[in-house]
Amino acid sequence: MKLYTVKRIFPLLLCMLIFNSCDDEKMQWGKIGGEITAEEIPLELTEKIERYDFIKTYAAQYTPQMCIGIGLSANLYNTDEEYKQVCDDNFQLFTMGNAMKHGTVVRDNGELNFTTIDKFFNIIPEDKQIYGHNFIWHTQQNQNYLKKLVVEALGNEGEDPNPPTPSEDNMIVNGNFETGNTNGWSGWGNSSSNKLTQDGSYGNILTLTNPTDGSTSHSAQIAYKISGTFEMGATYTATFEAKAQQNGKIQIALQKDSEKDNYPGEGYKDYDITTQWVSYTYTHTIKTVADMDRFMINFGLTANTYYIDNISLVKNSSSGESPEPDPEPDPDPILPGVGNLLNESFENGNNGWDINPGKASDGYSLESVEQADSPDGNKVLKIYQNGLLQIKTPEIPVGKEVVVSFYIKGEQEANVSIAFLNGVIENQYAQITGTNIIKSKIAVTTAWQQVTFKLQDSKGTMFKDGVKQWTYILDFGRIKGNTYYIDNVQITDPSVTATYTTQLKYTQNATPRAISSSLRNNEKIQTALYGAMENWIKEMIKHCGKRVTAWDVLNEPINDDLGLRGVDNKYASGDSEPTGSTASDLNLNWISSAGNQHFYWGYFLGKEYAVKAFQYARKYANEQQTDAKLYINDYNLESNPNKLKELIEYVKYIDEQNGSPIVDGIGTQMHVNVDLKKSQVDAMFKTMASTGKLIRITELDVAVKTTTPSIEQQQSQADTYLMIVESYKENVPEVQQAGITIWNLTDSKKEHEYWLNGDAPNLFNADYSRKIAYKAFCDGLAGKDISEDWEKPMNK
The missing domain is CATH 2.60.120.260 (Galactose-binding domain-like)
Known part of the structure; x- marks a missing residue:
């Protein structure tokens, strides 16, 4: 039977627009983020669309071999009853857009947070399948945690074997904490704590924990009381090394230990503390407060744990006429010539804003x-x-x-x-x-x-x-x-x-170098990262159990200009090869839209990282007695045949390295627009089907390049959805048809704040009403115009 094509109704629509001009003959098209054009969908077609059953009904009737899914927001599903109901009514499988990703679930200390996942699992109907999205990607990975593992694995490899030692003039007697105690130090505020812990070659380090966010940096404090007092007009320089469990901020100051005088102080300087050891320098000339006698570390602004070591405080000039002191360094490196141009604290007005x-x-x-x-x-x-x-x-x-x-x-x-x-x-x-x-x-x-x-x-x-x-x-x-x-x-x-006034540990004024191949293939790093990968996959599968019927094990491994991401020095836009040669100067140079959440596993582990990921997934899925299917997934496969070819070659490599087929399926995302050609789609599906693997469309949407599409654009979108479904069914054997997932439910701004935020790419309008594309998608599943089977004619 020749499949029904929505294009056949288009001339009819135009005729109806000409002859049916009365308001009661037409229904206004749902508005999407602004005023819609004058063109409106005729009442007869609108009534047809409304009369259609739910998508899952047609899927069960006409395509029982495949599962039709929706890529949704777990937060919206958990909080918006109407959103949840439309998802439940129409789809058989759910893919959570962000809630199951490494960067969302894994905390900076490596622990997993299942709060959103559990809430979602507790309210979804029992008959819904879950597609796990995803295990290994180059983005939305917790870089803070993974980088910490790399740095810890390197230890002091390549470091200066004779690091600087505290000066004999150090006013802080217990600055390296190797005495095994915190004598001279006192801490308080915000239920914070301070104690000594061990950190590899550093020995004893001072560990400061602030349990909750405070209103200011001095909500939590620790102080060292010096012998005597600071001299008015004298300049003092402090150096210290610090890192944090997650990026944070501390403040250094000098202060007078006098409750009577309300603890006056000066020289307040903020320092951004990262998750790697960095050496900081603090210089201050006493100007206004006399008789100050303690060195302060304020760490109460955000909940965090800070690690401090090798604190030195010396007086630059002891007597006589002091030399002109160096300008006080800014806590952050500033562009030459900028200084305080942007008036970081706005203490002196708007200053140019x-x-x-x-x-x-x-x-x-x-x-x-x-x-x-x-x-x-x-x-x-x-x-x-x-x-x-x-x-x-x-x-x-x-x-x-x-x-x-x-x-x-x-x-x-x-x-x-x-x-x-x-x-x-x-x-x-x-x-x-x-x-x-x-x-x-x-x-x-x-x-x-x-x-x-x-x-x-x-x-x-x-x-x-x-x-x-x-x-x-x-x-x-x-x-x-x-x-x-x-x-x-x-x-x-x-x-x-x-x-810079703050340099990486023992590398003052050093020029960053590309990481050598010996570090790139470092066994300690590989052991640490594979351990983290295995634990992540194991705990996710163990926690989710049989609710998840398929896992996106490896997402987007092929770069757009070909080559394996990370492995072949290929990266996403804005990322570049890491610099540094040691733990202290390692800079991943990997940024992301959600902060430090880019991480290229293959850079440190090589191309076989994918083999391990699939092996871990299969091992723990078997332990949970679930027959979850394991997928590799990528985008632009319909428009980039060479990328598809390289993806298939990588699948062959993974299977061969495992010793037997372990990749169950290949996913194509298909974020496309109305200009997509059928020949491109046919060729892609034929090539994918030739692998013998399960084939799934994992993230389908069709952009129309506007938030207020005309009736012609709406029709073109419907044609494209129909064409894709037809091509999938024609070119992929039924036994390989795993299913189709629509990416996002509606054209609402709340679902497109960051993805296609200038478009209307989905099957539902912002108000949950059905679009022409809804009818076309259902007709594609059925292989015919469903409305032609209705015995009773429509109104009119």
Whole structure:
């Protein structure tokens, strides 16, 4: 039988639009994020679409060999009853978009957090299957945890065998803690704790734990009381080494131990602490407070654990006329010439931050104000919005690599976009990624959060030739009556190592080097990472049990320009080969849209990392007595035949290295648009089917390149959905047809905030009403126009 084609009804639709002009003859198309065009779907077709049964009904009747799924948001499913009901009514299989990924589940200490997964499992109907998404990927992996394993495996390999020792003039007698005690140190605040622990070659280290977020850095403190007092006008230099369980911030200060005087102090300096050991330098000249007698470490701003060692505090000049002291170093490396251009604490006003001309509704305000919970100092930039509002930064000098960070919060939750006014390559809305940023957007909450983003393209710069300065803007949209606060703005250039005041341990002024092959193939690293991989896969399968019927074991292993990601020095945009040769100077150079969540397993483990991943998955699935199918998955396979060919070759390699077939299926994502050609799709499915593996469409959506599609665009989208289903059924034998998963339920903005946020790619409108594509998809499953079988004619 020739399959029904939706294109055949298109001339009829146009005729009906011409002759049926009365309002009661038409139904308005569901609005998607704005005003829809004048064209509307005729009532007869709308009634047909509404009369269709649920998708799962047709799947069970016409394609029982396959499972039709939905890629959904676990958070929406857990909280939105209507969203949950539409998913339950229509689909047989669920794929959680983010909730089962490594970066979501694995904490910085390696523990697994199943809270969202368990809530989801507790409310899904028993007859629903789950597709596990996913085990191993190059992104949304907890880089903090995995990098820590790499650093710990390296230990002191390649380090200076004779590291600097504390000076005899050290005013902190117990600065390396090798006495086995914390004599001279006292800590308090926020139920924090301090104790000595062991850390490999470091020996005893001071471990500070702050259990909950505090309002300021001094919510939790530890102090060392010196013998005597600091001398007015004298300059003191402290050095210390530190790392943290997760990226955090500590503050160093000098203070007077006098409750009577309300503990006065000066020299307050903030330091960003990372998850690797770094040596820091602190210099301060006593200016205003007399008789200070203790060295302070404030660590109460965020819940975290900090590790401190080798603390030294010396007086630079003991008597007579002191030489001119060096300028006090900034806690973060600043671009040469920038200094405090961006006025990180806003203590002296707005200092160059202003409205983007013509991009503000009346009633806005920008002002520097006192703020009790300020992350840095007492003042912040307060921004009031009364409609459209964009603010721009002062001009910033360019750098080879530029890292921008700031703190932000709002009185109401909102989304803020980052864009560029000039100087930046690409367009002004260039895609940037970093901590708490996804595709140039920040989800602002009512609590302070630090935002960090990096500008760097594959050629080493994001700036146009000859440009010396650039600016960026914060676009607050058109919300009425919201207030935002910004503080502690930093601009750094990591490539300018000579300007750093904080250098990696024992490598002051060193030039980073590419990791040698001996480190890249280091047995200790491989043992540590394979152990983490096995534990991750084992615990996930053990916890999820038989509810998961298939696992996406390896996701997107092939680079767009071919080659295995990580293995062949191929990386996603913005990433590059790691630098450093030792534990202390290891820099992964891997960024991501969710912060430090890029991690290329294959870089350290080689191409056989995939073999191990499948072997672990099969082993623990068997232990749980589940016949879960194991998949490899990638995108652009319909448009890049060479990529598909390389993926299939990799599947052959995995099977051969295992000694027998272990990859059950191949998934094609199919994030496509209405320009897709049938010949491309047919060729892809034929090639995939030739492997004999199960074939699944894992993430299907069809973009129309607008949020307000015309009736022609809606029809083209329906044609494309139908064509894909037809091609899948025609070219993949039934025994290999594992199923089709639609990616996202509706065209709602809440589902497309970060993915296809300028489009309407799904089967349902934002209000859960069905689109023409819904009918086309069902007709594709049935292999015919289902409505032609209805005995009773429609109205009219």
